[in-house]
Amino acid sequence: MIITLKPHTEEEQKDQLMRWLSGRGLEVDVSEEDDHELLRLIGDTSVVDVSMVEMLNMVQNVRKISAPYKKANRLFHPKDTVVDVHGTKIGGGYFSVIAGPCSVESEEQIIGIAKRVKAAGATMLRGGAFKPRTSPYAFQGMKADGIELLVKAKKATGLPIVTEIMNENHLPLFEEVDVIQVGARNMQNFELLKALGKTRKPILLKRGLANTLKELLMSAEYIMAGGNENVILCERGIRTFEPYTRNTLDISAVPALHELTHLPVVVDPSHATGKASFVDSMASAAAACGADGIMIEVHNDPAHALSDGPQSLTPDQFDGVMEKIRRVRAAVGTEN
Amino acid sequence: MIITLKPHTEEEQKDQLMRWLSGRGLEVDVSEEDDHELLRLIGDTSVVDVSMVEMLNMVQNVRKISAPYKKANRLFHPKDTVVDVHGTKIGGGYFSVIAGPCSVESEEQIIGIAKRVKAAGATMLRGGAFKPRTSPYAFQGMKADGIELLVKAKKATGLPIVTEIMNENHLPLFEEVDVIQVGARNMQNFELLKALGKTRKPILLKRGLANTLKELLMSAEYIMAGGNENVILCERGIRTFEPYTRNTLDISAVPALHELTHLPVVVDPSHATGKASFVDSMASAAAACGADGIMIEVHNDPAHALSDGPQSLTPDQFDGVMEKIRRVRAAVGTEN
Amino acid sequence: MIITLKPHTEEEQKDQLMRWLSGRGLEVDVSEEDDHELLRLIGDTSVVDVSMVEMLNMVQNVRKISAPYKKANRLFHPKDTVVDVHGTKIGGGYFSVIAGPCSVESEEQIIGIAKRVKAAGATMLRGGAFKPRTSPYAFQGMKADGIELLVKAKKATGLPIVTEIMNENHLPLFEEVDVIQVGARNMQNFELLKALGKTRKPILLKRGLANTLKELLMSAEYIMAGGNENVILCERGIRTFEPYTRNTLDISAVPALHELTHLPVVVDPSHATGKASFVDSMASAAAACGADGIMIEVHNDPAHALSDGPQSLTPDQFDGVMEKIRRVRAAVGTEN
Amino acid sequence: MIITLKPHTEEEQKDQLMRWLSGRGLEVDVSEEDDHELLRLIGDTSVVDVSMVEMLNMVQNVRKISAPYKKANRLFHPKDTVVDVHGTKIGGGYFSVIAGPCSVESEEQIIGIAKRVKAAGATMLRGGAFKPRTSPYAFQGMKADGIELLVKAKKATGLPIVTEIMNENHLPLFEEVDVIQVGARNMQNFELLKALGKTRKPILLKRGLANTLKELLMSAEYIMAGGNENVILCERGIRTFEPYTRNTLDISAVPALHELTHLPVVVDPSHATGKASFVDSMASAAAACGADGIMIEVHNDPAHALSDGPQSLTPDQFDGVMEKIRRVRAAVGTEN
Known part of the structure; x- marks a missing residue:
């Protein structure tokens, strides 16, 4: 699952979300794309209620990665592994x-x-x-x-x-x-x-x-x-x-x-x-x-x-x- | 593989065959059907040259059990396991x-x-x-x-x-x-x-x-x-x-x-x-x-x-x- | 595709929609469920822009019947054919x-x-x-x-x-x-x-x-x-x-x-x-x-x-x- | 099915076999290989009793072509079709x-x-x-x-x-x-x-x-x-x-x-x-x-x-x- 935050999200809000996600047993990998921050969730994302997350003010959208593999996924690691x-x-x-x-x-x-x-x-x-x-x-x-x-x-x-x-x-x-x-x-x-x-x-x-x-x-x-x-x-x-x-x-x-x-x-x-x-x-x-x-x-x-x-x-x-x-x-x- | 012996095969001949088979790593299970003795071979029967065995005087015929499972095979154990x-x-x-x-x-x-x-x-x-x-x-x-x-x-x-x-x-x-x-x-x-x-x-x-x-x-x-x-x-x-x-x-x-x-x-x-x-x-x-x-x-x-x-x-x-x-x-x- | 209309939709509005659908080559079968009218579309519904239909005031919702068979579909004909x-x-x-x-x-x-x-x-x-x-x-x-x-x-x-x-x-x-x-x-x-x-x-x-x-x-x-x-x-x-x-x-x-x-x-x-x-x-x-x-x-x-x-x-x-x-x-x- | 005849088979015997095969509805295509004549049977060869044919004096052997396609078969037509x-x-x-x-x-x-x-x-x-x-x-x-x-x-x-x-x-x-x-x-x-x-x-x-x-x-x-x-x-x-x-x-x-x-x-x-x-x-x-x-x-x-x-x-x-x-x-x- 990838959560795209709105630009200019306050640090405090973001930290609150990150803590909540960690509390559900998920690892969160933060990256940037254009002027958005992306939170990539690693672990069993079925514990996350997507519709709830989408309603948060700071959230632009939530993309469910249907593929439940994360580390092997090219979406997350575009470069070929040697x-x-x-x-x-x-x-x-x-x-x-x-x-x-x-x-x-x-x-x-x-x-x-x-x-x-x-x-x-x-x-x-x-x-x-x-x-x-x-x-x-x-x-x-x-x-x-x-x-x-x-x-x-x-x-x-x-x-x-x-x-x-x-x-x-x-x-x-x-x-x-x-x-x-x-x-x-x-x-x-x-x-x-x-x-x-x-x-x-x-x-x-x-x-x-x-x-x-x-x-x-x-x-x-x-x-x-x-x-x-x-x-x-x-x-x-x-x-x-x-x-x-x-x-x-x-x-x-x-x-x-x-x-x-x-x-x-x-x-x-x-x-x-x-x-x-x-x-x-x-x-x-x-x-x-x-x-x-x-x-x-x-x-x-x-x-x-x-x-x-x-x-x-x-x-x-x-x-x-x-x-x-x-x-x-x-x-x-x-x-x- | 099942070797059917001719009726009235001499004990000595049979023992010789049994020893030869054991020497090839095979277990031999002897049973009777009508007035024939049946030798059922358990193990890797690919080591046995069928045409050679068939030429032995004492042998009536050799049936290859194409199914390579023996103990699970109904041919060898006709009665249902409970x-x-x-x-x-x-x-x-x-x-x-x-x-x-x-x-x-x-x-x-x-x-x-x-x-x-x-x-x-x-x-x-x-x-x-x-x-x-x-x-x-x-x-x-x-x-x-x-x-x-x-x-x-x-x-x-x-x-x-x-x-x-x-x-x-x-x-x-x-x-x-x-x-x-x-x-x-x-x-x-x-x-x-x-x-x-x-x-x-x-x-x-x-x-x-x-x-x-x-x-x-x-x-x-x-x-x-x-x-x-x-x-x-x-x-x-x-x-x-x-x-x-x-x-x-x-x-x-x-x-x-x-x-x-x-x-x-x-x-x-x-x-x-x-x-x-x-x-x-x-x-x-x-x-x-x-x-x-x-x-x-x-x-x-x-x-x-x-x-x-x-x-x-x-x-x-x-x-x-x-x-x-x-x-x-x-x-x-x-x-x- | 089944279009559920809102209760109390005006006849004129409904007719306009029906004509538009017929113009796209679709047959429309009208039925009632509770106090809603249901329009069941028969034919190639890929010509219908669902998001557009959903935006119409009179429309409650649009259900796409993923099954593209209509006459054989139990959804449309709940009773067993004899x-x-x-x-x-x-x-x-x-x-x-x-x-x-x-x-x-x-x-x-x-x-x-x-x-x-x-x-x-x-x-x-x-x-x-x-x-x-x-x-x-x-x-x-x-x-x-x-x-x-x-x-x-x-x-x-x-x-x-x-x-x-x-x-x-x-x-x-x-x-x-x-x-x-x-x-x-x-x-x-x-x-x-x-x-x-x-x-x-x-x-x-x-x-x-x-x-x-x-x-x-x-x-x-x-x-x-x-x-x-x-x-x-x-x-x-x-x-x-x-x-x-x-x-x-x-x-x-x-x-x-x-x-x-x-x-x-x-x-x-x-x-x-x-x-x-x-x-x-x-x-x-x-x-x-x-x-x-x-x-x-x-x-x-x-x-x-x-x-x-x-x-x-x-x-x-x-x-x-x-x-x-x-x-x-x-x-x-x-x-x- | 390919019937290989023995060398020096008499013409008369061969004709008798050919007539018998035709009578069973089979087309026979004759060719030579070394000093043997080969009869290739085209049609439903299941009507032929192989063991009977094999017992004929003039017959060297019978090869069953398991593939029931004849005209498309490379065995019969080794050269690529263009x-x-x-x-x-x-x-x-x-x-x-x-x-x-x-x-x-x-x-x-x-x-x-x-x-x-x-x-x-x-x-x-x-x-x-x-x-x-x-x-x-x-x-x-x-x-x-x-x-x-x-x-x-x-x-x-x-x-x-x-x-x-x-x-x-x-x-x-x-x-x-x-x-x-x-x-x-x-x-x-x-x-x-x-x-x-x-x-x-x-x-x-x-x-x-x-x-x-x-x-x-x-x-x-x-x-x-x-x-x-x-x-x-x-x-x-x-x-x-x-x-x-x-x-x-x-x-x-x-x-x-x-x-x-x-x-x-x-x-x-x-x-x-x-x-x-x-x-x-x-x-x-x-x-x-x-x-x-x-x-x-x-x-x-x-x-x-x-x-x-x-x-x-x-x-x-x-x-x-x-x-x-x-x-x-x-x-x-x-x-x-």
Whole structure:
């Protein structure tokens, strides 16, 4: 909610209103626009009786921000957020390519892939250590050992590492992880989001399979409300009636999120389509429409991957995708 | 996977096969059908080369159970599971009505509602203490205090209590809770499911907003694989393009789940529709099509409820719904 | 849009407003409520500048009816419409069971089924003559010959007949058809709807697979705007991500449509689920929640039906469903 | 279905099989691969008992083509179809930009826009004359007069014209129309598709809001089965639970359709998103991922357009989009 005061409102009156608002549990952020003062209310504004506030002499008007996210809202923070991962930037014109295998499987595998994707131009390494699998009987990841191997790959290549967390109790294991990923299935695991809000690590937050963009932003808000504003959003496909692709890449989520929020937006064409042969075209589309990065699964031997083989590129295929993305980004004029 | 052995297979041969299967990490459950022995394999059967097994002399045939859930599968357990909550039974012809407010708000409120719904015929009391809210700024529930008040209501009325868990670290607070609910947003919070699999409490598992029935069963399997077979499934509406109702009640989930699994199935018309005026007709529909129970939000003062007021019934309205459900159940001939 | 006039508005002023509204192409329906006159505007009200009208002295207030359907709107016509098909009534407490095969296949088949479903209590006979098939190579129906056979079955049993139209040019063939069905795929074939609006036959309008309830009502409005107000709405399943059933029966469409419109609402559990084994429970659910009728596929030999065999009941199964529905309807107290 | 014969099959045996297949109503297309003869069956192959055919001595194997579309299937026609619209080509590397207003409103409007979009590089002019509107009370288009004005604009600029048909009885009015559009709501109006199959005009077939890609291809097959193989497919957004955009652009439909069919694929970002501000980024994405064309709404005065103003670009904005698309197409290396 934004309360616009009339020009020349007396300080005393304003203070009275501010005290009343604080008393209702709201944080008030004061700014100026032309010769008006604007009071932006942060918190649960449903406690404010708008019609009463509007009747106050000093009040010009009250705008309800229908979007209940505040810290993630571009209305309040018009400038793009640039998330800085030890020097690797993403957002605000900085483009980042996160690549690596679905699951960490061995030291040789992860270091081998890390070197190849770095050579091709990737800026971060992804790899799953804790794997959320639909079946309790499926491979659940190498867990702590997987993280150790990622850290080795990071040391070998200098690439920051991105890996998924599934349980706040595992946080101590993530100390050397550079970006913590929240998977689609945990997008509304609010307890986990709150725990991550207390860290200062960049969080890669994936959109749930049936979540709206506003819900994605509310989940980002959970992290940001805790004090951690380093949130990267990720579109990874939504669930529709179309069976040919694993999910449906909602490509217009890119311009839509750029309109609604200042946070960087990454696209994951591997999970969105579930088909390696579609990754090249979907990554190009993402680059062309202004995404701040892409996240691609690359595996040295997709046919024998322990998870998600059918959607993984070989390192050679990844080289080709990187080439094309560079050309597309140059064409659309975003060249950081 | 079910391996049917030929009649008169020698014990020695069978043992050899059993050892080989165990060596692949599979549990084998032996049973008889006519004069054949059946080996039911539990675990990740993708390690078994079916064509090789089929070529063995002793093997009659191999049936792949395409459904990767085993313990929840009606194929393996044709008889309905009856979950017993301190004497209140659900499933296998026993019908249970779980009623109460969305959120516990005060001692007076929860005890007052508990008495009213008990008088009307409810068999369990529901009430939210930890509330998963889309917004971090919305009321998050009374937490531990809320559980304490539920326990008081249980003592006052004798009704078993059902309340939602959001974090495995809260488990110690749930000692006196009779049925632990997993909300739709946590249906695929696999870490939480695993933790609940280690308890022996009945679990009410709600279907996620965009999850298939098979995924719901896989999540039940996570709990059951841990050793806790007291799982109650709950259909509470799925997400579709239709905006008039909050979600779309997938009523055919009732016969579909009854076909696929032996677990009891409950319908929650309050969340499925988001409209109090539809609860009566949807509860009747659920009773008519064979649901094992319903879960209804009842609030003493819906207009001032701290959450989900628009979908809550008054106690008087609830009386009317109970009346009607009794008649419908008698009509369809399921009268426990 | 409803304009409420102030009490004691002068006739002359009112006439001036009425003329101005007529000049904008709007029909005005005048009624009274307490001591106010209400002007209900029918037509494209977007041409009216609401703020201007509100400023007129004689105007108390202007309510925009957000629903752009007028003739189908319960707000304007609070009383249930009862459609009368040569004495067989549907709506307003009259319940109708429409049964028969997906496709008419032979004289023996259709008359045999007609006799069986009539004996079981069906009130109308359905049968497809023109079949909308996804594939151009699939059986397209017996066409004109199929209609002839339906007419024979009608003569043999006295049951009114319901069959689908796909092309307005076929209308002359439908003279002896009692209820003309518009299939889901043609729900927004506006040219066909307009042509049907010029007839006076009852129309059974099926909801499209991905259409909202409001769009269904807008399509009903197309027919009604042409002067034909005998419209029966049919919920037959919508498209969602769930693959276990052919479609998802949106059962809450029944109370929702009853809230929005005065037209009768029928449920088709056969198409909604695509599984004969679910028809019994879904038909019971429909009867329990107040549907005005159901439409069920019955075939003498489902295994060899030329279309939709897997979802057809045998006549014996249909007997059982009818029995149950009668008991459910008695239980919920709607006994016409 | 493809039957592969063994090498050196005797002519007589083969003829016997061919006669048997013809007798079942199937067309047989014979070709060679290595030293095998292949019989491709066109028509309803469900009448063929595969296991019986496989047992014939002369038969090497039988491949069921699960896709029931034949003429649209890339398996049978590996080479891209290039549709030629009086010299303007689309498909197989030829890219086409179809631009113009949602509705034709006046001679001045349509000729003015036609000149502007041609100057910017558009290759065809679109404009609605018959408009499928959800409401019977909304502007339904200028109808025959609209087509006359399109023809004038074609004469003034040389641009081929594209406009929508809603009723086969209107076909005589479409004589000078170069590409006939079938709208999303009529994608499964099979009677209309059959009528268009008898013409030889290029058809632009839009995907229905809730139709799968295979259903889109089956609808194309309806047209092609009639003898008209000039079909252009159009992805224009599907219906999902996301409310921020009017529909959800299924961008992966582009590579998916290119895999499944040889027909050209066009993307319509205007209808897919419903927001003019997203057209630029979505058109770039479409060009980047290999679409054969785009279709964009351009209006001289979007704020006062009689339909779909919010999603229309001004001619100046369209100039910018064309610039960007040219650069993107050069970057991805498809430069016809």
